[in-house]
Amino acid sequence: MRGGGRVVAKTTYDERHIPKQAGFRWDPDAKVWWTDDMRKALKLRNYANPEVAKVLDDYVARQQAALEASRATDAAIDLPRPDGLDYLPFQRAGIAWALDREAALIADEMGLGKTIQAIGLINADPSIRSACIVCPLLVKLNWRNELKKWMVRDLRIGLATAKEWPDDADIVIVHPNVLWKWREQIRGRTWDLLAIDEAHLFKNPHAQRTVALFGGKTSTGERMKGSVAARRRLCLSGTPIPNRPVEMYPILHWLDPKTWSNWEAYVTRYCGGYRGRYGWDVSGATNLKELQQQLRSTIMIRRLKADVLTELPAKRRQIVTIDPDDLENGTAVLAREQDELADLEAKRMLAELSVETAKDDEAYKAAVAELRSVVDAEFAAISKLRHSTALAKVPAVVEHVTELLEHAGKITVWAHHHDVIDALVDGLKDFGVVVITGDTPPEERETAVQRFQNDSDVRVFVGSITAAGVGITLTAASVAVFAELDWVPGNVSQAEDRCHRIGQHDSVLVQHIVLDESIDAKLAQTLVAKQEIAESALDRKAGEYSLPEAIPVQVITSSTTSSSKKSSSQKEVEQFPEISEAEIDELRDQMRFLAAADMDWAAVRNGVGFSRIDGSIGHVLAEATEWTPKMAAIAKKLAHKYRRQLAQMPPRETVAEEEEDAPVEIAPRITLS
Numbered sequence: 001m002r003g004g005g006r007v008v009a010k011t012t013y014d015e016r017h018i019p020k021q022a023g024f025r026w027d028p029d030a031k032v033w034w035t036d037d038m039r040k041a042l043k044l045r046n047y048a049n050p051e052v053a054k055v056l057d058d059y060v061a062r063q064q065a066a067l068e069a070s071r072a073t074d075a076a077i078d079l080p081r082p083d084g085l086d087y088l089p090f091q092r093a094g095i096a097w098a099l100d101r102e103a104a105l106i107a108d109e110m111g112l113g114k115t116i117q118a119i120g121l122i123n124a125d126p127s128i129r130s131a132c133i134v135c136p137l138l139v140k141l142n143w144r145n146e147l148k149k150w151m152v153r154d155l156r157i158g159l160a161t162a163k164e165w166p167d168d169a170d171i172v173i174v175h176p177n178v179l180w181k182w183r184e185q186i187r188g189r190t191w192d193l194l195a196i197d198e199a200h201l202f203k204n205p206h207a208q209r210t211v212a213l214f215g216g217k218t219s220t221g222e223r224m225k226g227s228v229a230a231r232r233r234l235c236l237s238g239t240p241i242p243n244r245p246v247e248m249y250p251i252l253h254w255l256d257p258k259t260w261s262n263w264e265a266y267v268t269r270y271c272g273g274y275r276g277r278y279g280w281d282v283s284g285a286t287n288l289k290e291l292q293q294q295l296r297s298t299i300m301i302r303r304l305k306a307d308v309l310t311e312l313p314a315k316r317r318q319i320v321t322i323d324p325d326d327l328e329n330g331t332a333v334l335a336r337e338q339d340e341l342a343d344l345e346a347k348r349m350l351a352e353l354s355v356e357t358a359k360d361d362e363a364y365k366a367a368v369a370e371l372r373s374v375v376d377a378e379f380a381a382i383s384k385l386r387h388s389t390a391l392a393k394v395p396a397v398v399e400h401v402t403e404l405l406e407h408a409g410k411i412t413v414w415a416h417h418h419d420v421i422d423a424l425v426d427g428l429k430d431f432g433v434v435v436i437t438g439d440t441p442p443e444e445r446e447t448a449v450q451r452f453q454n455d456s457d458v459r460v461f462v463g464s465i466t467a468a469g470v471g472i473t474l475t476a477a478s479v480a481v482f483a484e485l486d487w488v489p490g491n492v493s494q495a496e497d498r499c500h501r502i503g504q505h506d507s508v509l510v511q512h513i514v515l516d517e518s519i520d521a522k523l524a525q526t527l528v529a530k531q532e533i534a535e536s537a538l539d540r541k542a543g544e545y546s547l548p549e550a551i552p553v554q555v556i557t558s559s560t561t562s563s564s565k566k567s568s569s570q571k572e573v574e575q576f577p578e579i580s581e582a583e584i585d586e587l588r589d590q591m592r593f594l595a596a597a598d599m600d601w602a603a604v605r606n607g608v609g610f611s612r613i614d615g616s617i618g619h620v621l622a623e624a625t626e627w628t629p630k631m632a633a634i635a636k637k638l639a640h641k642y643r644r645q646l647a648q649m650p651p652r653e654t655v656a657e658e659e660e661d662a663p664v665e666i667a668p669r670i671t672l673s
């Protein structure tokens with residue numbers, strides 16, 4: 001061996017073909033054949049002297065160890081993690097693999113938690129103080145949420161949008177569609193970690209997104225020199241080869257340019273590439289076993305669900321959150337929801353106060369009847385809002401399912417309204433769709449199920465949660481995507497179990513697609529929590545449920561409804577121990593302060609008193625000489641809502657002193673009827 005890790009072969013003239021055929025290069029100055037590629041040197045292992053033979057044998061041992069590690073399902077490593085959370089054993093192995101390399105490809109099958117492994121790398125390597133995470137548009141909020149949930153480091157997280165780059169963020173999350181726009185910002189620093197989620201999206205070396213990260217020349221002639229500077233490089237993809245091996249080369253060259261240095265050599269060896277009459281034909285696939293071994297021994301770790309199935313729960317539920325800014329009319333839809341929800345909640349709270357302040361049984365009965373009417377109207381209004389939001393989400397759901405189909409063979413998609421189902425079917429028709437709703441005749445239901453189960457050209461099932469959620473088997477899919485949600489957790493669980501039945505050998509991945517901060521976002525979290533509680537408590541089998549009741553409307557509007565008459569003061573304190581007498585006194589002062597600043601009942605916006613929709617509620621609370629627990633709970637909610645206005649309130653001692661001289665003036669009492 002020579003300096004620099006070169007293996008040298010000295011031959012006679014007649015033996016020159018031996019190293020040449022092995023891939024050695026000729027050094028005309030030294031008059032020797034040489035290579036720095038240990039794979040090529042191994043071809044001449046039988047000719048090696050003892051020193052070189054040991055080096056080659058050690059190399060083989062390391063490669064074998066790497067091959068085994070690339071399939072590892074556990075690792076004896078202590079990793080930082082938040083309290084109450086822990087990595088699955090195979091996720092520890094993935095983090096350990098990435099820690100040992102400057103560049104790694106985590107190619108686990110979909111649903112095995114590649115995101116968590118990437119965050120685990122950030123937790124485990126304290127030298128990572130900056131990171132750029134490139135991920136598809138529809139999962140960027142999920143990345144943010146998972147980082148907040150799993151990260152133990154005090155690093156600031158920022159989202160790059162089409163309009164803004166977060167200059168002060170330590171971790172920047174950016175989606176491929178805006179990489180070209182922000183290429184100067186990305187290239188203007190050296191990142192401790194550059195992680196690319198769904199890395200197979202960078203298969204086209206001339207696409208702007210690819211050139212922005214890896215350098216090169218776009219199809220329209222723009223050039224970028226070199227790749228983005230990063231100390232650690234990480235790619236995540238469950239399908240690094242979407243169609244043919246040539247598509248993998250851009251990320252391999254970026255991750256490990258020494259091993260994968262020559263495009264022509266790669267396509268010739270692994271793509272059956274040849275130069276034809278019209279240029280290179282690289283559409284083939286050759287020597288795939290060798291390619292896999294070479295990947296596993298260098299940069300890739302890959303585990304299938306079948307490898308780690310015993311570690312996975314029968315179902316894994318995820319909430320996929322859409323940024324309203326990334327959805328056409330998304331911000332307008334969300335603003336409408338929030339405005340109407342605020343109005344609905346104010347009407348209900350006012351009706352609740354009517355119950356609490358009723359003077360006699362007749363007034364109480366009338367107030368309860370009115371409250372029930374208000375709650376019914378609230379439910380209908382919220383259902384209408386959810387329907388509008390579901391229609392607005394359809395393009396995002398179609399895009400998400402389309403991306404999932406690059407990983408999964410078949411997928412079930414669930415919704416509630418007919419027009420939402422029709423739009424989903426139309427958007428996914430290119431993938432072969434069957435559909436079952438309440439209008440589907442029994443004979444057509446069976447045909448649709450059989451086609452989905454047995455026809456390879458039918459990859460998507462779209463069904464109504466209630467109409468298709470029972471009595472059928474859809475085990476050809478292990479992914480269930482909910483474009484809408486049902487109020488009843490049991491109905492959703494039944495729909496999930498169309499995939500999770502006898503004959504299903506995979507863990508079922510369930511995803512709920514929601515608009516950030518929307519009604520469904522809150523509903524999804526509550527629904528999933530109820531499902532998990534029921535399953536943990538009962539250790540139920542598929543198809544066994546004990547939560548038939550619907551999720552209350554109050555879960556959405558963050559309040560509770562009282563339908564029983566107020567009790568004695570002693571019982572009230574026992575029912576609401578978290579609101580002390582001192583806190584109630586303070587809340588009463590706050591309501592009076594806000595009411596006194598609202599003499600015009602919000603006819604003129606002054607930024608101090610109650611808003612229009614809360615005026616009636618606030619003045620009733622301010623006037624009342626005695627509060628029930630419900631009234632205290634409502635006051636606490638209003639105090640939180642108007643905390644900025646209350647910041648202008650003088651200290652409570654000062655208020656008390658002023659009250660001795662002159663009571664706080666409040667507006668005349670509103671009559672509740």
